Amino acid sequence: MIFTLFLCRFGLNNDSKNQKQKIKVNICDLAVGTEAILEGFSTDSPFTRRLQEMGLIPGTIIRLIRKSPFKGPIEIAFGYTRMAFRPYSEDKIFVTELFNK
Secondary structure, X not given: OHHHHHHHHOOOOXXXXXXXXXXXXXXXXXXXXXXXXXXXXXXXXXXXXXXXXXXXXXXXXXXXXXXXXXXXXEEEEEOOEEEEEOOOOOOOEEEEEOOOO
16 A cells, blocks of 8 residues: 555556646647646747746746737736737747646
8 A cells, every 4th residue: 555655656656547648738739728837948048038037937837818819929827927928939838738627
């Protein structure tokens, strides 16, 4: 019993029904209203550094509020903050979608 708890705690259990796959996607690929965990950025540009200075750091839970058509600006919420920005194609923001069950 204790050994099984140890395996589950450190992700070493091979039981497929207990494991959830983490798939990193671009923030633009999320559906509106979806919550996700920020995993990181593809580049170290002034844009991504500014996002990190504003509190958007890896591990933050975010929610996609709105998406504009034709690859326009998106609005996200995290904590008590809402932020809108135009995602650039070279500056990808990778997230892992949260599945609420």
